[in-house]
Amino acid sequence: MKIEWAFYQNGDETEEVFYEYLDKDLYESKYQEHLYCISAECNAMIKFTHRKNGVKFFSTWNGQGDLHDTECPYYLQNKGDVERNKILGLIESAPITDEHIINTILNKSKNLKTKEKKKVPNRRLTTRRTLQGEQSSKPEVIDNGNINEKGSSQIKIFSLDSKHITPDYVGYRKCVFGKIRHVYFNETDDYVYLNLDNDQYKVSVYLPHAFYADPEKTTKSALETFLRIVKHDLRANNELIIICVGMIRFKGNQQGVNVHVINPSHLLINDAKYYEIITNNSIPQNPYNY
Ligand SMILES: [Zn+2]
Structure with missing residues (x-):
């Protein structure tokens, strides 16, 4: 490391x-x-x-x-390895609801809109947490300054700028945000890469086949429409900022890392949801101070 x-x-x-x-x-x-x-x-x-x-x-x-x-x-x-495997195992198996992920993304989006250009973490307000998440219902300050709702999962999903991702983050679940640089749809092997800003490593949001395997969530044809709009906006120089939640894993060839996003509701681009983008056939301008 x-x-x-x-x-x-x-x-x-x-x-x-x-x-x-x-x-x-x-x-x-x-x-x-x-x-x-x-x-x-x-x-x-x-x-x-x-x-x-x-x-x-x-x-x-x-x-x-x-x-x-x-x-x-x-x-x-x-x-040691024992402690390491224990912690990574807890992160991997943590019960996280879609609702909790959606709230995390929406909070981050709100936070990026209001925040000053440079973040100033208030370190004195933060306390170290235990991984299993305190099961107490007492409200806590989370990374974006919002209070966790009662009843929602108490496990925190912290945010990480795509620019700062290194292979050390493999095995962690993060709320990743960053500029989309390029889109790639591999139709033969059924996956999508949305490549993000990072000067040192290849960092992609990875949408596996599972992303569109359940027709109740989305279909291949809806995904194609979504990607066409994203590509169009990139060509038109609309700055696209994605916020998503997923596990960070190595790419197959170990050359870089992927953020695995497995559900269309686990991402926002410029504060717009997946289906809003498809329905409106457009993506709003970058609303963030980022
Ligand atoms: Zn640290």
């Missing part, structure tokens, strides 16, 4: 920092003791090392490993 991104926070000044962008002098003059885990849920501080041989890396500040949220891959960095 290699931490590639960190979040710089110093008063009102904030920035997402890629490790290769730093060097020793720049780090010591500005960033030292102001870098945090890129996940807004984590309170862990990040430190930068630049060795004499040129090797650069981020690591968690000594003794702060447990300040990563349990759903952050770097929480597991110094844990």
Whole structure:
């Protein structure tokens, strides 16, 4: 595991920092003791090392490993295989309702509309959570500042900008958001890729055959219409921001990662739902401060 991104926070000044962008002098003059885990849920501080041989890396500040949220891959960095498999197993098998996923996506969409250009996570408000989700009904602050509804699943699905996805997130379920760059429909093998913005890795929203296998949810012909509209808007330079929830997995050839979206209700583009896009035969303009 290699931490590639960190979040710089110093008063009102904030920035997402890629490790290769730093060097020793720049780090010591500005960033030292102001870098945090890129996940807004984590309170862990990040430190930068630049060795004499040129090797650069981020690591968690000594003794702060447990300040990563349990759903952050770097929480597991110094844990053994047993702990790792247990946590990943819990994420995989967690009971998550469609309603909970839809609420997560809608909350994220609302949040992206109102948020300032730069996110300023209020780390003092966050507390580390246990994976099984507190079963208590007491309302909690979740990543987008909304209160979880009573009765809804208490398992939190945290959001992740597609730009910050690395293979370390494989095995986690996330609410991923990002710009769509390209659409690819493989009709022979029955799957769709919506490629997202990321400078280091191939990151795609992956719609497997299961996405349109149940005619009660959608059909191949509806999906084709949806994709035609998305392609048209990309060509017309409409900036398309997708928000979706799915498990992150390696691509078949290990070259990059996919976000597996298995239900048309688990995605929004520019705040429009799948069937709204098909019915209106268009996608709204980007409504977000993103
Ligand atoms: Zn973290």
